[in-house]
Every structure is written in structure tokens, then in C-alpha cells.
Amino acid sequence: MDAPRHPAPDAGPARGPRPPLVPIERLDAVPDAALAALAAAAARHGFDSEALAEAERLLPAMAEAMRGPAIRAALAARTEPRMALARLFAYDDAVPAERVQALLGAETTGALAAAGLLEPAPAPRGAGWRARGRLMPFEGLLVWSDRPDAGDAAVMGPGATTQGAARLLPARIAGDVLDVGCGAGSFALLAARRGARRATGVDIAPRAVALARFNARLNRVTAEFAAGDLLAPVAGRAFDLIVAQPPYVVEPEGLGGVTYLHGGARGDAVLRRLLAGLGRALAPGGRALVVADLWLPRGATLHETLRAHLGDPALDLVTLAAPGLSAPIQAAAYASLDDPSLGERYAWAVARYLEHFAALDAQPVHAALVVRRRAHAAPEALTVTVPVAGFAGRDGRDVDQLLAAMDLLGAPDATLLRAALRASRHATWVEERRAPDPAAEARYSVRFERGALARDRELSGSSLVLAATLDAAPSVAAAVERWAAEVGASPAEVRDEVLAFARDGLASGLLVPAS
Template sequence: MPDPGERPDPAAMEDPVIADLRVALREASFDDAFLARCEAIAPRMLDAVRLPIVHWWLRDHSSPAATLAQLWAYGDAVSEEALRRALPDGLVPALEGARLIRRGDDGWRGTMRLVPFEGLWVASDEMHGDDPVMGPGATTDELARAIPSRAGRVLDVGCGAGSLALVAAARGATEVVGVDLHPRAAAWSRFNAALAELPLELHTGDLTAPVKGRRFDLVISQPPFVVKPPQVRATTYLHGGAMGDELTMRLVSELPGVLAPDGEARLLFDSPTRADAPLWRRLQDAHGDDELRQLLFVTPGNSPDVQAIGYAASSHPALDGDYGREAQRYREHLRAQGIERCEHALVALRPGGPGLSVTIEQARLDGVDATVIADTWDAIAVASRPDERLLETVLGLPEGAWLVQEQASDGGELRLKLRLPPGRGGDEELSDAAAVLVDQLREPAPLAAVIRRYAAACRAEPEDVAAGVLDFVRQSLVSGRLAVVSTEPAPTEEAQG
């Protein structure tokens, strides 16, 4: 275990020095686009496998941005000459004094992780150290996309180095509060807030305890959700309990006490799949059936084998013998807990009931953003209307969706497929009946008119197909297959004629 006195000390960096660092990062063009280029190199491989090629590419690139990426994003040594090209002379002693860089036999190395994130820079502990404070992770951007502009009063629970709290502040939140159990999280968050020139209020404590009695318009959290085998040392940012989601459910139980009446919580986490207790039910059990309405965007998580490999590699990046033993401990623990499948979920929760819960299955979450979440809540409200009001609603296909005819791979007949934009459920092959109905919506129309046209196309009476169409439309609004164009009563076809 490293001596605490040797760990990076972001609190030692004074504001003028942090301002110089901000200028250096900006002038080097060390930004999201550059990091994305680095991350595109063998992105699905473990660090021990891919980093030698990333290091080669960065050394070959030899720009100030590449030097900073070597130093703080990818753990490579840089020469004195390269360091001086990337950072002004006066900044180097300050960084060394705060133990954020160190000189070694092979050159200069970073002792923190500093990466571009959503137009900002976020510094944190190196992820392979002892109980590190976490910066942006592999899926943090999924929750960042779910943070709306001008969100009002925001609480980030388990804020780590402040990644998501700072995104909320940068997008115009009026007040942002970060809470974390880790005693060093506040120091990193303050450093990053100064680097971004953004205000943050920070507290150390367990979940929502430090803000008891206060209410927030938005609560965001990516809580620790990794299973914790008995033989594995606990890591604050990583482990969520024996099953992985115990901490998440405890947070959910506290949400009714911190959400404003019109507030919303948005959480990102993994959870084991349980046939006898689906995720939506476990969430309801945590907060109480009548406390919160639930909207779940769910995609398949990693298999137990992949989980065991990834979790062990996070602690043993060299993939040595300790890695092998820890991977087996994780895999044995997953089996002992009966975990054979997991779900990756972005969950939105709002006060009010009774007992509403909607689950939308997605192939990926990268298209689910703040707009999609807000639109889906609106669609749920419209779909919940009584029949007579829903019949007046003008419907159409979502923006960016289109209908295409494709021939089956076996050379069979042409089928109509609905291609949907990201976050709206993915492509969908339509049944013959659904294809006829959706075809009526190439141009927006009131649902009552759509039913009449559909009935005529099917050579049926409108009253004979109305119930089935209403059910299909309600499901399609919630899933993103259809969109609301207007909720105002539209002129009748006779009046239009």
C-alpha cells in the first residue's frame, strides 16, 4: 500500500497555478476529440493488451496533446524536452511539488489521471492505485448525456472527482452539490471545479445523509455496482455489495426524501437479472410502490465471465498471477450468488404514483439522452390518456425515422422495416398488420383518421380495429416507434376538404 504522503495532493495547487494548467491544456488541444482518437485504438481490449500500441501511436504523434495524453491518460513516460514543449516552465515545479508528476529514470510520469470529458478536464487518482477516487469511467458519458440544460438544483451522489457534477454546472444548473463517502473525493472535486471555473458545493458522507432536509430538482448518480467477493479488498468507487446493487437500492430508498415535488433522479448502474424479482420490482420495493414513478432504459450487461475478467483487471492491470487468482474469485462469487446474467440500466424516477413503471429494452444506451428521456415521459403521459382524447392526438413517425423495404436473407418476400434514430429502440421489422398501420403515418394525422384509413386498407370497419390500434399506438408511443406531433384536436377530414 502506498504511503499516503506520496499520493497526489491536488489541494496543494493554488488557483493561479491551476489557471496556468488550464491554459496549457487548452493551447495543447488536449480535448475530447483527441482522446476519442486514442480510445479508438483497439477499444474493446484490456489495457495490458492495447496500451503498448496506444503508447506507440502517441510517441509517433509527438504533439503537446500527445505528450499530455502519455503523461496523464495512458501512464507512459515522457522526455524532459517533450514535457517542456507541452507545459510552461513555471508550471512543472508546481505540479511536481503537488506530486501530480514525478521524475524517474525513464523520464517524467504523471501520478494522477487527467482526461478531457464533455468539454471539461477532470483529474483524479490513477485507477489502479489503492482505493482511488474515480474520474470519468467507461460508461460515465451515458449518464452525462442524460443531464439536461438548466437543471436547477442538482445533487450528485457518489460524485467522485466531480465529473458529472461539473457537467451539470457547465450546462447551467443554478446550484450543484456533490457528496461522496471517500474522504479524498472533495479535494479532487475542488481542484476540478477550479480548473473548470465552476462553482460546486461539496460534502463528505454516506449517500444523501449530508444533505438531509434539502430538496433537489435533479439527483444524478452512478453508484458503485460491482459485486464484492469476501476475499477481495473493498474499493469505494467500485463495490456495491455482495450482489452488486445493494448500495444502489439503498440510494433509491432515500430518493423520496431529497427530490423536489417536480424533481427527477437519473441513475446509471448494472444489476443482476433475477427471474423472481425483475429490476423494476426491486426498485419499487426500495422506494415504496406509491413513492416514485419509474422509467427504465435497459440493455444486456456483461456475462459473468467478462465481468470477472474486467473487475480483476481493474485491480491488476499487468495481468499477473494475482490477476488470475482474483478473476477466479470474482467468477466463483458470481456463481455462488446465482448471477448468470446482468442488466445495464439508465433509470429515471419521479415523485408521484401510483406504481407507474415502464421498461424500454435497448440494444445500446448511447442514444438515450436528456431529450429522449423527457420525450419518453411526455409520450407516457399521452399514452395514458383516455381513448377519446388519444383519438384526437396527431401522430407521426419520430424525427429521423424512415420506412424501408428489405428482402429477407433467404430471398423471400420483401418486408417493411422501421429504422429508428438512436435512443428510440433500434430498427424493427414490422408484421404485415403493423406495416399497414405505420404506413398510414408517413404523414402525420389524428389517430381517429389513421384508424379509418387502416380499417379501409384492411377492408374492415373502424370499430372492429380500434381497440387493437389503440393498444399498438400506446405501446409504440412509449417505445419510441411513434411520436406525438400535436395534442391539440385536429380539424376533421371533412372540414379539411
């Protein structure tokens, strides 16, 4: 959750009962020993991200309210301890009391029940314990949060977008880190676990701060949390890394918004305020990663739209832009959070979302914004948009290489000539012929893994050889010498050709700076 809001009056059919919120007033009563035993039981029984991924593969890419009953039924037929814990903590299912006690231990079960984190399951789920809220594995951590359909006061845990953003962060994190709109603390906890000197999370909701502090105890990491609007609680501090996943869902009139979810009529109200203030909070050499869905007006360019929101013209802005989910898919998913019973209220909410999307006359974009303050002044700030298919399978090394590539793009020729370039590790080089005849004309192309920070492209035969020359050379200058020998020309005659190809390769993701 990221900004104060004034919920619009709720209209439409009556909404059914919401799931209960986590009782934050009782969290401090859970003994540290019980939390340590809970974490140990999760590790011992294999309740981790892979267990959740296995469950998710049963019904992927479907709104939670629609797939929940089928996943619960499928997991109930499984006997593995990790799937029993997934039912209990991730899929809101009732697990027999004796099974829970066998998995967690009597004392841990009793401590969680006394704090209200486990409660007797109501009908029709059957006898047993059910978790209040959710306990989700996340990058080696465990994060307790509210259910996402628990209403305006709900505190968000790590969802699919959070998981994708985490993969774009460095494997080892140094310096001071800020998690803006931290919710249950996911990014701040991850930064602390990965080595941050000081990890801080801020959120507008005191409930979020209480849950984040509880999760720090659960994971035995040191992180600090404060309540307040966006960057206000840390005014005057500068950070080496800022991570944010602001609320970005559009808010149709009359729906009644949810703080962690909705970002105003266009979904970008909180994002714009955050971008305007980033310059004051980034240390020299610091970087921010902001992940959001956007509705880009027809005819507008993404990098110009986002650059206009940045309050500091000296900041670099590199945007990874993937196609967003269609309006019908978004309407179905977000309406199901408003009415998980999928009843009359759900149908009404779907219609409100679709009407709102149509009025926007915009296209959906899923974007990861990398904002950077350079350690040393540069003649001109970078503003680059890189079209990608998605972010799955990418990691912090790809972001580092992308920023290094952007630096070389804007560097003088002499700097580029001294650099060494390599072919992207995500590329496959393809040679095709229309007939099984080595003498037939060949076509060349490069294809990238799904989620690579690049797009597939066709190549000429000479371009393929030049790419191979750059990949093997110790520097671009050496590649100029080798290419001149290859084509029977002088280095001066091919220098501009090689430099142009190198810059094009860096811009398209075909080539990356050598590590």
C-alpha cells in the first residue's frame, strides 16, 4: 500500500462477506520459539516456492476465485506434507487438526491458534484448522499477509508481480535499501536476507508495518519499518536501491477502491507521485526498480510519458515494456477480488471495469522501470524503452548488463572501441534452408528465450559473421582490425560500420558488454 486515499462511495449490488483480516493486535504474543519452529517445519516438509509453483501449474493464468476450489480438491488428494501445508497456508483450505499438529508440532499449532493465525474452519470446509490470512514462500522467506480479497484494509503479500520483480534484483545487495509501499515487507525482507547494510520498508498503513515487523521476526532478519505516505517517513535519507510495486489498477467510479490495489482513474496516480520524488531519495550511483501495469494513451510513447513524471532530469530511465493483460482478463481478475463468490456483484463489477477500460482508449503495458542516478555527471540522461515479451527467467545480471549497454550506447567512440562485447547468453543463432541441400540459400536469425530483454530479429550472412567477430574479439578495436582483414579493407574503412553494428547490437540486446 502506498498512498492515502479517500474511497469513493460504493455502488452496485451488495457485496458478500469478506475473509477475516489477520489479527495484528495479537502478533507480538507469538513466541519467537514458535516462529522458529514454524519456519523449520516449512523447510523440513518442503513448503517452498517450488511446492507452490507445482500447485499453480494445476490451473495457471486463472483468477483465484475461479481456480481455488479445483486446486483445493486436487491438493486434498495428495499425501505429501508440503501439499498439506500449501492447502493450509496458501489456498484457504481446512486441514484436519491432527494433521496440522503432526506437521507443525503441538506447541507451534497452539501458539498460532492463540494468536488467531489459525482458526477453526467454518462450514462447508469441514472440521480442522484454517489459516487466517496467508503464509507464502518467497525467495527463501516466509511472508504472512492478508488475503487479497479481504477488502480495503488488506495488506498485500508477495504475488506474481512481486515474484517477477524480485528476479530482477541483484543476487547480492549492498548499501541502504528502501521498499516503498512495503505491504507485508516482501522486498525489504529480501534485501536484508541478500546482504543489505540497512533495509527499510515504508507503507501508508499501520497494519502493513505491524505485519512486516512480524515477518522480520519470523524470518530472523533485521529490517526497519515505518508508517507514512510514500517517501515522507525517510525524508532526508538517500538510498542505493529503491524497490516499489505501487497500486496500479484503475478504479472505476462507484466500485469502492482498495488501497493496495487501485491507483486512481487511470491507475497511475501513485506511480506519478513516486516518480516525481525519486530523485531526492536516490544516492549517487543508486538505482530504483518500479514495477507497474500502465494504460498508455493511444498515440503516446511510453518513454516520453514516464520521463515527464520524473522530477529530476538528470536521472536515467530504462523501461522494460511487455504486453499487458487484455481488458477482459483484467476485468475478470479484479472483479473477482471485489466479489470472490462470483455472484451478482461480480458480474456488475466486470461490467464497470470493462466500461472504464473502454473510456480510457489506451493500451495495456506491463512495465519494469529502472531509474538510476549516475555516480558521476553525464552529458545527457538516458531515456530508453526496451520491448520484451515478459520477465520470466530474467535476473539482476540482465538488468546490470542492460544498464552497462545503455552507457556504452551514449559513450564516445573511443570508449566503445576499448570495450569488449559478447553475444547475449539468452540468444539462439539460427540457420534455415528451404531444402535439405547445403547449397540452398540460407536465412539467418537470432531468437531469444522467453522473457529476454531483447526481441527476435533476422540477420544477413555478413551480420552474422560480424557478430561472431565482435563476440570473439578482446575489444571492439580488435574486432575492427579482424573485420578489415575479413573483408579485405583497411581498418579506417570499416571502423564506422563496426561501431554502428556494435551500437545497434547493444540497443537491441543482441550484444552485451563483457563481464
